[in-house]
Structures are given as C-alpha cells and as structure tokens.
Amino acid sequence: MKDFKNKTAVITGAANGIGLELAREASKRGMNVVMSDIAEKDLEKAFDEIKKINENVIKVITDVTVYEDMEKLAKISTEKFGSVDLFFNNAGVVVPGPIWEIPNNDIDYIMKSNVYSIAYGLKVFIPLMTKQNTPAHIINTASVAGLLSSPGMPTYHMTKFANVGLSESVNYQLQAAGSKIKMSVFCPGFIQTDLHHCDERRPERFRIDENNPYYSSQTYKDGLERAEQVIVTGIPIEGIGKKVFEAIENEKFYILTHPQYEPVIGLRVKNILENTNPDISIFKK
Numbered sequence: 001m002k003d004f005k006n007k008t009a010v011i012t013g014a015a016n017g018i019g020l021e022l023a024r025e026a027s028k029r030g031m032n033v034v035m036s037d038i039a040e041k042d043l044e045k046a047f048d049e050i051k052k053i054n055e056n057v058i059k060v061i062t063d064v065t066v067y068e069d070m071e072k073l074a075k076i077s078t079e080k081f082g083s084v085d086l087f088f089n090n091a092g093v094v095v096p097g098p099i100w101e102i103p104n105n106d107i108d109y110i111m112k113s114n115v116y117s118i119a120y121g122l123k124v125f126i127p128l129m130t131k132q133n134t135p136a137h138i139i140n141t142a143s144v145a146g147l148l149s150s151p152g153m154p155t156y157h158m159t160k161f162a163n164v165g166l167s168e169s170v171n172y173q174l175q176a177a178g179s180k181i182k183m184s185v186f187c188p189g190f191i192q193t194d195l196h197h198c199d200e201r202r203p204e205r206f207r208i209d210e211n212n213p214y215y216s217s218q219t220y221k222d223g224l225e226r227a228e229q230v231i232v233t234g235i236p237i238e239g240i241g242k243k244v245f246e247a248i249e250n251e252k253f254y255i256l257t258h259p260q261y262e263p264v265i266g267l268r269v270k271n272i273l274e275n276t277n278p279d280i281s282i283f284k285k
C-alpha cells in the first residue's frame with residue numbers, strides 16, 4: 001500500500017509507546033485512526049493528543065485478551081469509517097522471571113496478551129479485509145525476541161517466537177490464496193516506551209495477587225528492575241512510526257530496527273544448521 005490518505009488504521013495498544021507512535025504517523029499521513037487500549041485514562045490522554053492533529057480519530061476500550069472485544073473493535077471501526085485498511089496487532093506485555101519460579105497466572109497473562117491476542121486479531125480482521133476485497137495490510141508487533149533467544153525473560157521469548165511463527169505461516173496462506181492482504185511482522189529491539197509498567201494495566205483476571213510471596217521476592221524485583229533498565233536505555237520512539245510505514249509502502253515482511261542484533265540472529269541459525277549447541281558465553285562479551 002502506497003497511498004494512505006482517507007484510509008483507516010486500527011491500532012491495539014494505542015495509548016502508549018509504539019501504538020501511540022503509530023497513531024501519530026497514521027495521522028500525519030491523513031488516515032482515519034481507531035485507537036484501542038485496555039487502559040482507559042492512558043487512552044483518553046493519547047486520544048486528546050492525536051485529536052489535535054487528526055479530527056478523524058476515535059477511541060475504543062478493548063481488552064485484546066478477550067475475543068469478543070476484538071470483534072467489537074472491528075465492528076465499531078467499520079461502522080464509523082466503512083473499512084479497515086491497516087490493522088496493527090500491537091498490544092503486548094512483558095513478564096520477567098525464571099519459568100520455574102513465576103506463578104501460573106503470569107504464564108496465562110503473557111500467553112493471552114501476546115499470543116492469543118495476535119491470533120484473535122487475525123481471526124477477526126482477515127475475514128473482514130477479505131470481504132472488503134481491496135488492498136489491506138496487517139502488521140503484527142512481535143520483537144527481535146522472536147528471532148533470537150537470550151537468558152532474559154524466557155516467557156517473553158516464548159510468546160514472540162509464537163508471534164513470528166504465526167505471522168510467517170499466515171503470510172504464506174494469504175499468498176497461496178492470492179489475497180489482497182499483505183502482512184508484516186515488526187521485530188524491534190529495545191525502544192523507550194512504557195512497557196516496563198505493564199503490570200499496572202493488567203486485565204482484572206490476571207491481577208497480581210499481593211498474597212503470593214513471589215511478588216515480594218527478590219527474583220520478581222530484580223526482574224522488574226532489569227525490564228526497566230533495558231526499556232529506558234532503548235532507542236527513542238521518534239521515527240519508529242515512519243520506519244514501519246515505509247516498510248508497509250515497500251511491502252516488507254520483516255521489519256527490524258536494531259542492526260546490532262543481526263549477528264545474534266545469524267549465530268542462532270548457524271547453530272541450528274551446523275548442529276552446534278548454544279553457548280551462554282556470547283552474552284558475556
């Protein structure tokens with residue numbers, strides 16, 4: 001897609017970080033924008049910002065872990081603007097901590113937020129876009145954590161690898177069907193957003209149980225600290241929206257923003273092909 005003017009972009013997780021940045025860029029390009037998020041106050045604030053530069057913007061409270069919410073988002077978007085041309089399957093969260101220590105609640109929370117949400121988004125928006133029968137594009141926000149592994153945040157890697165696998169497979173299916181829907185998987189490294197505060201915006205059913213000793217443990221605190229440290233030292237958010245839109249214009253499937261991780265991706269593939277065991281020493285350099 002090259003011409004975005006008067007077309008419609010639907011964005012999940014639009015109240016903060018990457019989603020908000022995408023709303024800014026879509027607005028600059030003359031699009032109708034649907035901003036959706038679970039965090040009501042944050043969404044209100046983000047909406048007020050975008051409203052100043054784009055009168056064709058609406059906000060929809062959506063919990064992407066709930067399939068019916070995704071259906072409602074699609075319905076409201078098409079009722080308001082007639083079509084959905086870009087869908088940013090973007091909302092996501094992070095859970096620190098070793099797999100053998102975190103509560104099952106955290107596993108359910110990150111799987112629902114980062115994997116089920118992406119599947120729900122595809123399930124709802126692909127039939128809608130197919131019916132429209134006009135050029136459309138879906139962008140799944142994964143992470144470079146879906147292309148390489150590290151000792152930090154294993155459940156995050158689990159969900160982002162799932163995202164990349166799902167995106168690649170569905171993209172093949174769309175191609176095989178001769179679909180007008182194009183697809184991209186966005187795989188950035190660390191970017192300065194509000195991701196490390198995601199616990200404050202957990203859906204009610206995944207709320208932290210203050211009585212669970214894990215959440216007052218040093219392991220949990222260290223994990224949060226590490227998450228904060230990598231996010232606040234990430235690259236600035238400015239320009240990320242432009243980069244993603246340029247990739248859409250050029251129909252690029254993989255969207256990467258951090259060239260410094262490319263050798264680590266290469267090493268992973270090399271290890272697989274040469275039957276070499278992964279070695280922790282690469283993270284100690």
Ligand SMILES: NC(=O)c1ccc[n+]([C@@H]2O[C@H](COP(=O)([O-])OP(=O)(O)OC[C@H]3O[C@@H](n4cnc5c(N)ncnc54)[C@H](O)[C@@H]3O)[C@@H](O)[C@H]2O)c1
Binds near residue numbers: 144192193196
């Ligand atoms: N910031 C990074 O370094 C980075 C790197 C790679 C990938 N990502 C991915 O980018 C995406 C956006 O994250 P971000 O960094 O902008 O974080 P962010 O926390 O700044 O923004 C994410 C938004 O998603 C919303 N959200 C969370 N759970 C939701 C739910 N159940 N329903 C609806 N909205 C929900 C939050 O309220 C928040 O507004 C995520 O998928 C994240 O994994 C981020």
